[in-house]
Every structure is written in C-alpha cells, then in structure tokens.
Amino acid sequence: MDQTLRAAASPSEPLLERLFHLEEAGTTWKREVVGGLTTFMTMAYIIFVNPSLVSTTGMPFEAVVMATIFSAAFATLLMAFLTNYPFALAPGMGLNAYFAFTVVGSMGIPWQTALGAVFLSGAVFVILTLSRVREMIIDAVPMTLKKAIGAGIGLFIALIGLSNAGIVVANPDTMVALGTLADPHTLLAIIGLAVTGLLLARRVPGAILVGILVTTVIGIFMGVTPRPEGLFRWPSLATWAPVLGQLDIMGAVRLGFLEIIFAFLFVDLFDTVGTLIGVSSQGGFLDEKGNLPRANRALMADAVGTMAGAVFGTPTVTSYVESASGVAAGARTGLAGVVVAAGFLLSLFFMPIIAIVPAAATAPALVVVGAMMIRQVEGIRWEEISEALPAFITIVAMPFTYSIATGIALGFILYPFLKLVMGKGREVHWLTYLLGVLFILRFVFLS
Template sequence: MANNQQSTEEGGFLDDIFNLSQNDTDVKTEFIAGLTTFMTMAYIIFVNPDILESAGMPFEGVFIATIAGIILGTLAMAFLTNYPFALASGMGLNAFFAYSVVIGMGVAWEVALGIIFLEGILFILLSVSHVRKQLVNGIPMSLKIGISAGIGLFIVFIGFQNAEYVVLDEATMVAFGSFVEGPALVATVGLVIAGVLYSMQVKGALLFAILGATVFGFIPGVTPVPDAVVQMPTMGDWGGVLMQLDLSAVFDAGLIAVILSFLFVDLFDTAGTLVGLSQQAGYLDEDGNLPKANRALLADAIGTTGGALFGTSTVTTYIESASGVEEGGRTGLTGVFVALLFFLSLFFMPIVGMVPSAATAPALIIVGVMMTSNVTDLDWDDYTEIIPAFLTMVTMPFAYSISHGIAVGFVVYPLLKLFTGRKDETNVLSWVLFVVFILYFVFLE
C-alpha cells in the first residue's frame, strides 16, 4: 500500500511540473519517447568526437563534452519550454567546424570554440529580445510545411545512408547499395519490424525495431560484441577541451565571414528544425506560430554557449527528436529522460556503442515518412506557394543542408509573389530574409 501511495505521489509531482495529464500523456509514454529519441541520436556521442578529433581535439575529452552539451541543452529545453526536444552537437556544423574552419582556414580549434561561444552569447541576446521568435513565427505557412516535409526527406536520406541503401558513386554521386546484405539486411529487418508494429499500433514500435535490428545484427556480424558492460569515464581527459576556448582572436577581421557563417547556419538550422518538429507535435497555433518560441530558441542558445565552454561544436535542436514525438512524447519529461540516459551512457559506453547505425536507420526512415505526410495541407493549385515549398523540401536532402533548403525557399517565395501581383501576401520579414539569403549565397557560400 505504501509503495502504491509513493508511486501516485511521484506521478502527481511530475504531473505538476510537466503538465502530463494536460498534454494527454503519462510517465511511461514519456519514458518510451525519451528512450527512443536517445536510441536514434546516441550515434552522436561517437561520431562527434571522431569528427572533432580530426581538428586536433582529444577524442575522450570531446566524448565527455558532447554528452555534457546534450544534458545542458536538453534540460534547458525541457524546463524552459516543456517541449520534448533534445539537443546535441549538430551534424554538419561539426564538420564545418573541423574541416572548413580549423583544417581548411587554419584556425586553431580553441579559437573556433571561442567563435561558437560568441555566437551563443549573441543568440541569447537575440532570443531575449524576441528577434529570433519573430523570425520563426514570421515564416509563411507553406514554407513551414515545406520545411517540415524537407526535414522528413532529409531524415530518410540519412537513414538510407546509415542502412547503406545508398552509397557514393563517382558518376552519379549516389547509387543503390544493397537491400539484403550486411548493414542493409539489418536495416531491412528493423524496417519490417517497425512497419508491422506500426500497422498493429503497438506503442514503442520504433524502439522495438531498433532493439530487434540490433539483436539480429549479431548474425551477419554488423552488431559488435562488447568487451565490457561498464566502463568508467576518464574525467581527466575532459580537461583537454574543458574551458579551452580562445576569445583573443575571434574579433579578427578575417574571421568575420566565419562568425557570420556559424550564425546563419545555426540560426536557420534551428528555426527550421523547431518548426518541423513543432508541426509534427501539433504545437503550432491556428496562425502557424510556435508558442514559447523565444524560450525554445533561448534553450538552444544556452546549449551552444555551454557546449563551447565544455569543449564541443555548436549544440542545436536535433531532428531525431521527431522519433520521440512520434512515440507520443509531448512534454519536457521526455527530454529529462533523454538527458538521464545520456548521463548513464558515460558509464555504459560499451553497451551504447554496440547499437549499429544500421539498427537506428529504420527509425529515421519511418519518422521521415511521418513528417512528409503534411504536404497534403498545401494548396497544390497555388504555384506561388507550392514551388517555394517544394524547392525547400528537395533542396534539404539534395544539398544535405536544412539551412540551404530554407534559404532557397525564402529567395523564391517573395519573388513569385511580387511578379504575380500578390506582393501584399508577403511581409517585411520575407523581404529582409530575401536580401539576407541573397547576400549569404553571394558572399558566404
């Protein structure tokens, strides 16, 4: 009797903090959502250190810094907004950091971290002043749908890469890889499991698909056999990157373009991801605006600033959060579970590392399918709306960039409205962003 009473009190405590009943969810659903999100994005704690190591940063230190950034950013999002979105070092942004800035331009990685820290401070100021909120809410509804669907296609493409359904080809850039061997076979098994369970409306379908594919992966040797279960983190290694940022050179005139590039890419990657995830979760109001957008963007900025101090590249809202949303995650409790699981992964690195990317690929593909379903809400008879939305959708996976897809949409949208005599359907923000993205393509590409 005492245990049941304690459980009820704990549920009430969490309900008071995260408004679970108001959001038609419960602790179990939020846990499954958090675990699913964790499973689909756990790869970042290995991939990010690998990328930043190429820039001269110690792998073990970046491993700890990556997890610290995830915990800070995700908890900030959970408690500031009560949204089920997780944050981590952004893919693409970490590659830009390592290969373009540090290796390509010869900028020391300590200075690059200083640039990211400055970017985070600027974003905190913009978020507090509501400028970033106005930006997110000022996006036309057709482009919001295009952004959401484009992110869905982008996620599918990433899933196809992880599954090795598509591979590099010198003649055609990409080509069909396999469907029934190696990683592709593991992904196919997971995809079938997910499809069957979804058709049967089984709760936790994505999670079961990931676990099932991981277990099956032992047969073809895709899933590695861990040599240990628990491995204590070497906290001393964190000192190699913790608080190592260098602010002395970030105001060098030659680095202005780098700072602006980080600003643009992070700003519109974040805005696009938030819009896409929020539409999937049903958070957008009747006008297509995101409530608490300024808080969500502030959480993102806090993650970026803290991440730079911890020793990792730009922390941003993760599109893989869509997998948890699809599993029913509706509150910040999902993010709390995500943060807790990543903290535990510090001590269970061998177990976390045994889940192959091929096993998480089906989750990404299924989520991508779900996110593209909203294209039916577009007015397909209005070409001034359809063409920008469609170009936004396809540019994201084809250019492998969320921000580039958004940029193309905002360049084309006002022009079509202007030359068809419908300029009154645009707003000042549309034209400001038109100019910004033209300058972006001309000077920063």
C-alpha cells in the same frame, strides 16, 4: 498563466504533472519515457561521430566524447525545463565538420580560438533572442513554408537513414545509387525496417524503440552488431580536462572572425528554426496561427546551449531533427527531454552497451519518421503556383543539397518573389522580404 506559476500553485499534484502538465498535453509518463528513449537511441550516434570529426583538429577523442555528452545533456535539460517541449539538443552535424575541416583544417585556426568563435556566435544568438528577433523570424514564416519545412526535413532524415543503412550510396555517374542489398549491414537495416513497420502496423507501444532494440539483437546473430565488451565502465572526468574551458574568446575577437562567426550563426539559426517548425508541426505544438508558443524560450535554450558547449569543448550545439522520432513515438513534453538527457549521462557508465548499437538498427527509425513527416504536404495549397513552387523547392532542396538551411533559404527567396510578381505582395510579411534579400546576399558573399 505561466507554467512555472501553475506548477507552484498546485503543490498537491504529482511532481511530474506539476512540472510537465502531462494530462494537459494528452500524454502519460510512460509515453514520454518511450519517446525520450527513442529520441536518444536515434541520436546517440553523435556520442561517437562528433568526436571522430572534431578530433581531427588535435582535440583528444575521449575528451570530446565527454564534452559531447555533457553539452547534449545540459542543453536538452535546459530546453525541457524552459519550454516543456520534447526537443533534444547536441553538437550539430555539418557545423562540427565546418569547425574541423574549414575553420581549423583549411584556415589553420587553433581549435581553442575556433571554440571562442563558437561561443561568440552563441552570445550573438542570446542578444537576438532577447530582442525577440529570432521569434519574429519563426512567426514570419508563411504557413506554406512551415509545412514544406516539416516535409523537407522528413525527406532529409529519411535520406540519412537510407544512407546509414547502405540502401542509398554515392555514385560518381548517377550521384546516388542503390547499395548492395546482400551486404549484411544493409540486409540488417532492411530487416529492421520490416520489423519496425510491422510493429507500427500492429500499433505496438514504443514500436520505433522496440524496433531499434530488436534489430540490434538480430545484428548480433548476423555478425553486424559487435558483442559488448562488458556492461559497465566507470568514467573518468580527468579525460575531459584537455578541452574543458580551453576556448580562446579573446583570440577570436582579435582575429575578427566576422565571416566565421556569421557562418556558425547563420547555419545554426536556420537549422534550429527548421527543426523547431518541422518537429512542432508533426507534434501539433503550433497554434491556430501557425506560431510556436514559448518559441523564445526554445531559442534561448539553443543559444545558451551553444555557449555552454563551447565552454565544455565542442562546436555548436543545436536542436536535433531526430527529436521527430521521439514525437512519433508519443513524446509531447519536456519529460521526454529529461529522459534523453539521462540517456546521455548514463551512457558515460554504459558505453560498452551503447557502443554496440549499429547504424543499421537506428536507420530504419529515421526512414519511418521521414514517412510520417512527409504527410505535412497535405497542408500545402498545390493548386496555387505561388505557394506550390516555393514549397516544392524547399522540400527537395533539403535532401538534394544535404542542408536544412539551404532548403529554407531557397524557399524564402522564391516565395516573396513569386508573390510579388503575381501581384500578391501584400500577403507577405515584411520580414520575409528582408530574409529573402539576406539569403540572396548570403549566397553571393558566403557561398
């Protein structure tokens, strides 16, 4: 029976139980709060990083801060109540860079028109979701690739964490190299990783969140964490006005932004699919067939979130892989999403406190979650080359190309090809073949 109907049929139950079915999910409100706070802490960086990128287009920094907060809160709440999953959403990294540096920067398109293109990509998503095409895509992903996607995302977010910590740095000769471990920022991250690992080993409730908070405090004494300039600051909604509702949809239509809209559409689609599959695999949300119940609702929340984000004044809103940190901390229902949304909204008032949490404090959480997600490789049939090679390429391509979507694309190309040449083509869903061809065309024409 639909969850909404069940909730309405049980008025005597506590409100949280009626809305989120905590007992059925094997969780408690305390775990959900800790999980939600953990997710928020690991993705709160977007409050500052998204405006720093997008403001290069001429959009006012503080206005984009407001747009980022409200779009994240709105989309995450929508996901929580539509699906009862602990998936958090916010403006997507990569997509905001494409928006700022390619569409507006290189192509010279006004940011208002670019936001119109983002809105249109969200509208196309809604149509694809209503026609159940997006849900069909998730269901058509072979179990091997689902496991590989989860493991690959684990490596991907671990790389983000190591990079944020300064443990892994760019090198012109070797591409990557070990950072300067004596650097205070890097040293703090290493201490945070040790603290978080110890807390997890001791099975301390909310170990990841506690690790973030403890590391932040240690950072104050090390001179890495800045001291807060007060505790409270009253927000002014007037700062939002320069970007709120300023998108130019008709301008995007007139210019025929087919390639731009498709690029937004493509990256968001497979980043979302990858995130939903990866986090769902970790949280045990997939059914016995490897499908995600209520997937269509999750995809609808993502699509509507993108449209709302464009109206609010920010590039594409998408599901966040950092949700895995909250799931690792115990989150299993939409109540965690409500906590994440509340965290974003409250950050409007406590920006002086939120602003001091350094990347060195959240980086260990990403590394730990990556370690937890990599165990999904156990479900891959490594003895079968037609399963093992596509899985391996999917896993390593995500961190090596710094793109979840690219890893998925290469896996979708290689998996049906190997099955076909090995005489096992009938094992592959027809949609997997179609997606493989589309990915090849994508690399040919939109590389």
